[in-house]
Amino acid sequence: MNKFVGLFIIISSFTVAQQQMSLLDCENAFQQNNLQLLAGQYNINMADADILQAKIWELPQISGEINAYNPEAKKLFDVGHAKGADITQLIYMGGKKKNEIAFAKSNKELAQLQFSQLLIDLRTQLRTTYYNLYYEKLKLDNTNRQLGYMNELLSAYKIQSAKGNVSLRDEVRLQSIVIQLSNDKVGINKNILELEQSLKLLTGLKESIEPQLSETEAKSILDSQPFGDEEALKTKALENNADYLYNLKLIDNSKLYAQWQKSLNVPDVNIGAGWDQNGGTFKNEVNLKIGIPIPLWKSNQGNVEKANYAIQQNQKNADYQKLNLETKVEAAFQTWKTQYEQLSQFKTSDLDNLNLVYDGILKNFRRGNISLIEFVDFMDSYRETILQVYEMRNEVIQSAELLNQLVQTKIFY
Template sequence: MNKFAGLLIVVSSFLTAQQQMSLQDCENAFQQNNLQLLAEQYSISMADADILQAKIWELPQMSGYINAYNPEDKRFLDAGRAKGFEVTQLIYMGGKKKNEIAFAKSNKELAQLQFSQLLVELRTQLHTNYYNLYYEKLKLENIDKQLGYMNDLLKAYKVQSAKGNVSLKDEVRLQSIVIQLKNDKVGINKNLLEFEQNLKVLTGITENIEPEISADEAKQLLKEQPFGDSEDLKRKALENNADYLFILKMIDNSKLYAQWQKSLNVPDLNIGAEYDQASGTFNNEINLKVGIPIPLWKSNRGNVARAKFAISQNEKNAEFQKLNLETKVESAFQIWKTQFEQLSEIRTADLNNLDLVYEGMLKNFRNGNVSLIEFTDFMESYRQTALQIYDMKNELMESAIRLNQLVQTKIFY
């Protein structure tokens, strides 16, 4: 009874370690729990703090004096007869504060675009790993099905080989297929572990995720086609791709920086008031004070020149990014189109026939209607074909995900 209870606990813990989730469920967990996204959001908050800081003016300065030594009365620190103080405030000229604030706001827009870049990249990883996991599990089911039969068959042949009823050559032939199937299974399990770990990191969910997709949903996804042709996709990518928009915003940002640096060449005013008790022309006089640097040269000309070069650099980067993005979209579209057409040529009836032939081959071999050589040749061909079909489906999904990443708008029905 205790052993049975222990077995139930083990089975229960295994089941709870698996969590069935749709792609939308994974999306929701990803947006709530992904640590990289949560960390990147602080960049936007820091940019807000920079805007706040840019709006702050220099503090007013206050200074004063008292007499240190009165030579007439020979008294030290004679504050009763000689003292004064002044208050001054720095006044920014040439639109410095306005330009600094505009540059800080532009930096926030860059931070928001960087967040969008990260969001798109991580979402692409989420979708890719989700469908990779789904198709690897289908491959594992197929391999397990073949292994179940081939292991039983190999055991039977080993018994008959020991009795001398079948040749050792036939046993080895079967053994080679079993070894290949087990090798396939090792590779698939390794991939499954990698995809499961990636999904855990992306979603923040500690349990293994079981993709919740019906066979009909999977078929429908493979039939989807993008809106428009490659030229439409290029246009949409230029309008929505966060990487490209970031480069364009960098041009505006560098222009604002150059404008701010240029305004720093304009001298600022120091304006204030001064009270003097007895050392001035009049007793208890109040004076207006104005100070301004003498603009004998442009003190910030090096930064201005550097800012101009940054504008030219970002403009060239934008030209490159535009060409690069259009080329990537065209390439991704052609890859998707080729894979879609190849998979479309494999009809559902052909796949059903493949399974029917597989079942028929097993039955005929059991009945002795098929030789071992014919059977093993078919099993090897079936193993390769089954895995290739799953890979073709997965690669088509990856191509669609890649297009989504580049265009970053709804492009599939």
């Protein structure tokens, strides 16, 4: 009796630790709590800091001088008769600051595109995990239902086999079905545990999540079709895919960097003023000071050439990413289409009929209208079929989510 009480407490605790959540609830929790997403946001903040830093000019420099030794009066530190001061400011020429700021702003745009892609990737992971968990739970419920009946039947046959009323061979046949169902349950439970852990990480919630999705909603999702054909999806992907847009933006970014490096070849000007008490032509003279490097050679030419090569490299990478994206969209669309057409051949009524036949087989077997061999063959076939049906439905949704991840516009449901 104490064992049953303990088992009830464990089951009750497990139930309390779970919470039913819709996909929308999970997405809201994900946007608020996901640590990868929150950490990724700081890249944009750091890019803002780089823009701020790019706008800051070099500080003005002030210097002074005093007499260390007066040879005429033979006096050390004759400060009263000989001292001076200078102040200078570096003036950037050739649009250096403007180019540096433009490059920093371009880096921020890259950071925003990276964050957008991170958001899409993690959101897709959340949605696929949610649907995976939903169908694994359906598999588990169905397997438990079959296993409960088969265990009762096996127990009854063991009793009759011990009395010699049925053959040991019949008991072994039932035992094999129970073992298969038990193995299915172990594998399903393992998948559920892994999926629940993934959802916890994605949503930042401590409790396990029970998908709150009705059969009607699931059917509506499965019945949805993409808008447009394959070529239209490719066009949308090239317009919206953040990863591809990042590679395009990288070309502009490298051009701005090259422009900045070219401007660094333009000499800057140091301008300032100086005061001297007695060291100049006049007493207490004030002088204007200008300093500029002699441009005998381009001091930044190597970095300019490197930046130009980066432009060509990023152009090739963008061309590759375009081809790669179009190829992925084509493959994802064809995969979805094949799986959708395969599933569409299996109607909801077919599954209902399969369950009706299942119930009828159970009743007829209890009444002795069918043999054990026929019953075992049907149960084995039913076990495999029901798992395949749930897997087919899940694969259609998974393919749709992959296509959404590539196209990055809500083309499905």
